[in-house]
Amino acid sequence: MRNIYSIWKREVYVYFTSPIAYVILTTFLVLSGYIFYSSVAFFSNISLQASQMEYAGDINVTEIVLKPTFRNISVFMLMMMPIITMKLFAEEQKTGTLELIMSYPIREVELLMGKFAAAFTIFLAMISLTGFYPALLYKYAAPDTGTVITGYIGLFLLGGAFIAMGLMFSSFTENQIVAAAGSFGALLIFWLLGWCETFAGSGWGSLLAHLSFLKHFENFSKGIVDTRDIVYYFNLTILFLFITIRSLESKRWQR
Amino acid sequence: MIEATRLTKRFGTITAIKNVSFHVDKGEILGFLGPNGAGKTTTIRILTGLFPATSGSARIAGFDVFDQSIEVRKRLGYLPENVPIYNEMPVSAYLKFAASMKGVEAKNATKEVARVLDRCSLVPVKNRIIGKLSKGFRQRVGIAQAILRNPDVLILDEPTIGLDPKQITDIRKLIMGFAGRKTVILSSHILPEVSMMCRRVAIINNGRIVAIDTPQCLTGRTADKVFLEIKGPEVEVLTRLRGIPGVGSIASEIDQKTGIGRYTVKTKDGKEIRGTLSRSIITAGWSLLEMRAVRPSLEDVFIRLTREER
Numbered sequence: 001m002r003n004i005y006s007i008w009k010r011e012v013y014v015y016f017t018s019p020i021a022y023v024i025l026t027t028f029l030v031l032s033g034y035i036f037y038s039s040v041a042f043f044s045n046i047s048l049q050a051s052q053m054e055y056a057g058d059i060n061v062t063e064i065v066l067k068p069t070f071r072n073i074s075v076f077m078l079m080m081m082p083i084i085t086m087k088l089f090a091e092e093q094k095t096g097t098l099e100l101i102m103s104y105p106i107r108e109v110e111l112l113m114g115k116f117a118a119a120f121t122i123f124l125a126m127i128s129l130t131g132f133y134p135a136l137l138y139k140y141a142a143p144d145t146g147t148v149i150t151g152y153i154g155l156f157l158l159g160g161a162f163i164a165m166g167l168m169f170s171s172f173t174e175n176q177i178v179a180a181a182g183s184f185g186a187l188l189i190f191w192l193l194g195w196c197e198t199f200a201g202s203g204w205g206s207l208l209a210h211l212s213f214l215k216h217f218e219n220f221s222k223g224i225v226d227t228r229d230i231v232y233y234f235n236l237t238i239l240f241l242f243i244t245i246r247s248l249e250s251k252r253w254q255r
Numbered sequence: 256m257i258e259a260t261r262l263t264k265r266f267g268t269i270t271a272i273k274n275v276s277f278h279v280d281k282g283e284i285l286g287f288l289g290p291n292g293a294g295k296t297t298t299i300r301i302l303t304g305l306f307p308a309t310s311g312s313a314r315i316a317g318f319d320v321f322d323q324s325i326e327v328r329k330r331l332g333y334l335p336e337n338v339p340i341y342n343e344m345p346v347s348a349y350l351k352f353a354a355s356m357k358g359v360e361a362k363n364a365t366k367e368v369a370r371v372l373d374r375c376s377l378v379p380v381k382n383r384i385i386g387k388l389s390k391g392f393r394q395r396v397g398i399a400q401a402i403l404r405n406p407d408v409l410i411l412d413e414p415t416i417g418l419d420p421k422q423i424t425d426i427r428k429l430i431m432g433f434a435g436r437k438t439v440i441l442s443s444h445i446l447p448e449v450s451m452m453c454r455r456v457a458i459i460n461n462g463r464i465v466a467i468d469t470p471q472c473l474t475g476r477t478a479d480k481v482f483l484e485i486k487g488p489e490v491e492v493l494t495r496l497r498g499i500p501g502v503g504s505i506a507s508e509i510d511q512k513t514g515i516g517r518y519t520v521k522t523k524d525g526k527e528i529r530g531t532l533s534r535s536i537i538t539a540g541w542s543l544l545e546m547r548a549v550r551p552s553l554e555d556v557f558i559r560l561t562r563e564e565r
Contacts, residue, residue, distance in 0.1 A: 006355040014343055096339030100400075103303045103333040104356040105325050251306050252324075 003106045007114025011088070012121050020084075021122055028080050028126050035072040036133045039065040061137055062144040062223070069133060070151040070221040074158055074213075077123075078187050081159065084122050085166025086180035088115045089248070093174035108248040112167065112241060119163045127155055147223035154220025157233035158213065162187060164240035171247045187213070256281045256408060256438040257302070262311035264297050271297040272462040274311070279455075281407075282435045286453030286470075287442035288553075290561060294462040295442040296336055299412050302440070303333050315408055329358065332401030332437075336412040338393055342386030346377055346396055349385060353400040371399040375429060391422030398429060409439045415448060427452055446553045450474075456553070460561040473556050480549040481529055483518045487541030492516060499535055501526040515544065 015021040043064045050059050092098040101111065137143045162183075169183040170176075194212030197205040209215045216229040257279040264271045272294040279285045287295050301308045302315065304324040312319060318326040341349055350368045359367045372378050375395040380388060385396055394414060401409055414430065415423045431452050433439055443449050449456055450470035457467040466473060485492055489509050496505055496518065503521035510516070522528050529546060536543045 002355060002361070006352055010341070010344070010352050013348070014341070018343060095342075096335060096337060097341060098339075099300075099305055099335050100333065100339050101356065102305060103328055103331065103335075104353070105328040105358055106356055107325070252304070254306055 003110040004114045004117065007111060008117045008121070011115055011118030015118065015122055020087075021125070024080055024084060024122065025126055025129065028076055029129055031076050032069070032073050032130050032133070036065070036069050036130075039068050040137075060144075061141040062147050065137060065141075066134070066143055066147055066151060067221050069130075070155065071217070073127075073130060073155060074217055074221075077126075077155070077159060077162060078191060079184070080126070081119075081123070081162040082166050082169075082180040082183040082187065084119050085163055085170055085183065086176045087170070088119065088167055089170040089244075090174050090176045090179040093171075094176075108245050112245055112248065116163060116167060116241065119166070120160065123159045123163065127152070127159070144223060147221075150220045150223050150225050153225065154217050154229075157220075157230060157237075158217055161213070161233050161236045161240070164237040164244070165190075168240045168244045168247070171244045256283075257285075257313070257315050257440065259298070259302070259313040260311055262298060262301055262308045262313060264294075264301060264306075265309045270462055272459075275459070275462070275464055276311075277457050277464060277467055279438050279440060281438055283455065284430070284434050284439040284441060284453045286449035286456040287440055287459060288444065288446065288449050288456055288557065289442075289459035290444060293459045293561075295459055296412055297462075298459070299410055299440065299442060302410060303331060304328060330407045332403070332406035332409045334397045334401045334409075334411045334414055336416070338397035340385055340393070340397055340400065343384065345382050345384055346388070347372065347381040349396065350399060350403065354403050357404045359404050367403060371402055374402065375399040376425070389422075391418050391425065394418060394422070394426060395429070398426070402433075407438060409433060409437050411439065412442045413444070414441065415443065415445065423448070446557055450553045458557060458560050465560045466556075470553055474550050474553055481520045481522060481532065482545070482547050482549050483520060483532065483536075483543070484515060484545035485518065485536055485541050485543055486513075486515050487536075487539070488514075489516050491539075492518070492536075492541065495535060495539055496520060496532070499528065499531055501528040501531070519549065 043059075043061060046064070047059055089098070092101065102108075134143060134148045165186055166179070166183040169186065170179040172182070173179050190211065190213045192212070192214075194209045194215040197209040197212075197215075199205075200208055210232070216232050219226050219229050257277075259275060259277050262275040263273050275294070275298055277285070287298070289295050300306060302313055302320055304320050304327060307321045312321070314320065315327045316330045318330075320327050341352075344352070347368055350371060351364055354364045354367050355361065372381050375398055377392065377395055377399055380392055385393060388396070398411070398414065401411065411430065415426050418426065427448065430439065430441065434452075434454075441449070441453060453470070455467065455469055456473060458465050458473075489507065493505060493507060496502055501523050503523045505521070506519045508517045520528075520532070529548065533543055533546060
């Protein structure tokens, strides 16, 4: 446990003493802030129009502002997370620091958990800063608290899976760009799998939809918590972390 | 303390080391000498548990380096080649991190870091960023992390590479200070360094240990030469020297202006002939300006041994 904490501490220290964390946080906030602003602007526009009409029951701030904001945040994560995770193992393999770390009496699991926790910390910083948006909505409107909570739960689960996949690719290579490109590509494929649901026939279609990151996130952004979605994200995260450990350990087996 | 038995490591079709066996006693410094690519780093990496040997086994402090890796690593201080340490961190923060990785308890960490900072003369730079330090300081930070938690065994892979003479001397002093207390394996391709610091030297070439002995024994194996500087007529000197029993071939060089001749006399079967030589020269009435035994340097031995292998 202490080893995990030490690794976590060092990684977070490096994130925040280099420009990495600041650039990622800023970019992410600018993008998500822009999406939030445009959703709010759109909402105020149509609610103005609706107020001049008889029937305006369907318009609500949860549907028009929160849902697209969460969905777009998840898209931005798709682009930012590989950048957060790409260096975690690749850089250490390139500079040889991994060799030195592995000569210390620590286990691969501890190294991995420390790094996972560090990346998750950056991710938490990113996400918690977006809490400003729902807070603003509460001041001027009445968003559905349940949806806000489930949206964030969904983002956390998604973030965990993204980080696990990023770590996995980072452990495969000593080139950070390869790690980032690999994990971005793989995330995108997992994201888009559901798109061909309708053309792939019922059996394959439902399988693909089940594998898609997007399909499972949709429920959370709507305010629905389905155990299947939680299990899906947990399974993926554990699978990717498991492969990462094996990839780290593999050197120790090669006779 | 360190026991390697018939270590062999193959990478695909390439055999990096073959049947490497050696042992290092407690408190001893063993020099690992070999040209680049001879298999020094591969052997060291097996000992530190980075990867297993294809065959053979190694034990450190009684623990198998493969099966009881964690136990071995608890007792090991390792400085890899090129000192891979975190350039973006300040010295003391880095050492604190390394201390906790090595299992130094949090309450003792500050004291332990202060100890190694002092031991490696790093106190003046303890708050500097490692990446901004000179190579000599960087190397010392590498040694500092290796001696954290006072390990019994130190493995240092080319610790003086790329340093200036002053820095080399400093690092050597530091390492020689461990003799008797820690068991050290030191790899290097700088021969004088190894002969100076190590009680025993293993010469490794093409993945095999070609010789393992004390530097004195390694150099003592080959025939000696005697260097003489004599003021006297060249032809007569040469005739007289050739007449002395035990003298082999003689190479001479005369300074015409001063009349001083430099003679390198090869002795037959390594016999001690310096006494006879000096008496003979003096009785002839010439001046003997200088005489010394020319031992082959470790360099000569090394080059001969590594050439024979090919």
